[in-house]
Amino acid sequence: MNKTKTLVLVAHPHLADGSRVNARWARELQKHPESIEVRDLAAEIAANDGIIDADAWHAVLDSYDTIVFQFPVYWYSCPPVLRAWEDEVYTFGWSHGGERVLPGEPGRKMAGKKIAYAVSAGDAEEHYDEAGPVGFGVAQVLAPFHATANYLDATYVEKPWTLFGAEAGLSDEELDRNAEGYAEWVLSL
Ligand SMILES: Cc1cc2nc3c(=O)[nH]c(=O)nc-3n(C[C@H](O)[C@H](O)[C@H](O)COP(=O)(O)O)c2cc1C
Secondary structure (H helix, E strand, C coil), X not given: CCCCCEEXXXXXXXXXXXXXXXXXXXXXXXXXXXXXXXXXXXXXXXXXXXXXXXXXXXXXXXXXXXXXXXXXXXXXXXCHHHHXXXXXXXXXXXXXXXXXXXXXXXXXXXXXXXXXXXXXXXXXXXXXXXXXXXXXXXXXXXXXXXXXXXXCCCEECCCCEEECCCCCCCCHHHHHHHHHHHHHHHHHC
C-alpha cells in the first residue's frame, strides 16, 4: 500500500536533542511526506520502553520496497541502536533461514527490496581512503551492511549518500545544499 514511498530509518541516539546533520537531513526529507516516510529508531524504541517490537517492525518493512538507513558514523560503524534493531528485527523465518524461497515469500521478506545508506562522518572525505589516516574508504566501512543486504537477498545501492567533515567548520549553507541533494537522491532511488 505504501510501496511507492521510501522508508528512511534514522539511527541517531539524539536526533531531536543534539544532532545537527542528521536532524537537518530528516527535516529536509519531511518536506516530501507523499514520497518519504521518516522514522526515528531511537525515539520510537525509547517510547516503547526500550523494546524493539519485531512484529511491529516487520509490518512496517512489509509496506516498503525501498529502505534508506541514515546514521552518523560512530567508531567506523553505526550507532548501537541500529545494530540492536538488526538483531531483533532480522529474525530467522522472517528475513532468512529455512529453505530459500522466492523473493517476497515467507522467510525471505527482505529479498528484492532496495537498501541504501546515508551516513555523516566527522572526519574529512580525503581521510576516508586506503592511503589516508582512516585506511579505508566509506564503501569499506559500510561492508558489514553490504554483506547483510547480500545475505538478505536485498539489492544494495552501492554508492551511499555522504556528508564528511561534519564537525570541521561545516557552514549552514553547505549543510543546506547537502540536505537538498540528499532529498533529491532519496526521491531518485
Ligand atoms: C561516539 C562517537 C563516535 C564517532 N566516531 C566517528 C568515526 O568513527 N568516524 C568519523 O568520521 N566520525 C565519528 N564521529 C563523528 C560523527 O560521525 C559526527 O559527529 C556526526 O556524523 C555528525 O552528525 P550529527 O550532527 O547528526 O550528530 C563520532 C561521534 C561520536 C559521538
